[in-house]
Amino acid sequence: MKLYARLYQDFEEMYLGYAALAIIASSCWGSIAAMFILMNGHGISNMIQLFLVVAVCMGFNASVIAQLKTKIVFNSLIISLAVSTILIVVNSI
Numbered sequence: 001m002k003l004y005a006r007l008y009q010d011f012e013e014m015y016l017g018y019a020a021l022a023i024i025a026s027s028c029w030g031s032i033a034a035m036f037i038l039m040n041g042h043g044i045s046n047m048i049q050l051f052l053v054v055a056v057c058m059g060f061n062a063s064v065i066a067q068l069k070t071k072i073v074f075n076s077l078i079i080s081l082a083v084s085t086i087l088i089v090v091n092s093i
Contacts, residue, residue: 007074008070008071008074011070011074012070012074015070015073019064019073022060022064022073022077023060023061023064025081026057026060026061026077026080026081026084027057027061029057029080029081029084029085029088030053030054030056030057030080030084032084032088033053033083033084033085033087033088033091034050034053034054036087036088036091036092037049037050037053037087037091038050039091040091049087049090049091052083052087053083053084053087056079056080056083056084057080057084059076059080060073060076060077060079060080063076
């Protein structure tokens, strides 16, 4: 919990810079996840995974553009990166 609090405090202090970098990071990591998903085929399970990764990354981008509270933006960034990472690991095995 200490790490989360420290990262959130830093994110809140430098919100504009971190938001721009986070959009780039989330979009790039999500596109890598999409690439791994599509490399495994085009079945219904792959399309559901692809929908999930796109929806989560777009949700994060929307939270930044809508200027939601920094806590919501930070949490959606963590969720976006976590979902993309999990799908990368699942599809690379």
